[in-house]
Amino acid sequence: xxxxxxxxxxxxxxxxxxxxxxxxxxxxxxxxxxxxxxxxxxxxxxxxxxxxxxxxxxxxxxxxxxxxxxxxxxxxxxxxxxxxxxxxxxxxxxxxxxxxxxxxxx
Numbered sequence: 001x002x003x004x005x006x007x008x009x010x011x012x013x014x015x016x017x018x019x020x021x022x023x024x025x026x027x028x029x030x031x032x033x034x035x036x037x038x039x040x041x042x043x044x045x046x047x048x049x050x051x052x053x054x055x056x057x058x059x060x061x062x063x064x065x066x067x068x069x070x071x072x073x074x075x076x077x078x079x080x081x082x083x084x085x086x087x088x089x090x091x092x093x094x095x096x097x098x099x100x101x102x103x104x105x106x
Contacts (some may be wrong), residue, residue, distance in 0.1 A: 001030040004046060005069045007094045008037040011082065013097045018075035023082075027067035035063060040090045062089045069094070 003025035013020055028035065031053070033042035041059040045052040060087045063086050079100045085093045 001032060002026050003028040003030055003032065003042070004034040005031065006034060006036045007069075007082075007084075011094065011096065012082075013073040013076060013078055014082065014096060015065065015078045016073060016076040017024050018073055020073060020080060021073045023069045024070040025067055027086075028063050029061050031061070033058065035091060037084070037091045037094060041047075062086075063091055068097075 002024045003026075005025055006021075007023065009017045010021065012018065013055050031042075032046045034044040034046060035042050041061055043055075043058075045058065063084070065086050068081060069084055070079070072079050079098075080096065081098045082094050082096050084091055085095075087093075
């Protein structure tokens with residue numbers, strides 16, 4: 001399993017400058033949660049509604065102090081890795097770490 005991540009503001013591909021989306025990572029709770037930068041707990045869980053945790057139950061989850069996220073660029077197929085970090089249990093920063101020429105499977 002994994003979680004989804006939404007940097008705010010969105011990041012651009014270092015190769016072609018296209019807006020990147022579809023970020024995933026395995027350093028968080030891996031409950032198919034969607035994490036949004038600046039929000040302390042996941043606002044959504046990408047599972048069938050009858051299986052999703054309630055908002056109060058999701059509020060107890062937090063990200064680790066540092067975590068890796070990755071995606072591929074839909075425009076140029078580059079594989080992008082980034083590192084997120086938290087301050088006070090809230091995702092506050094994201095920094096691009098690497099960009100390779102072609103997408104690969106995580």
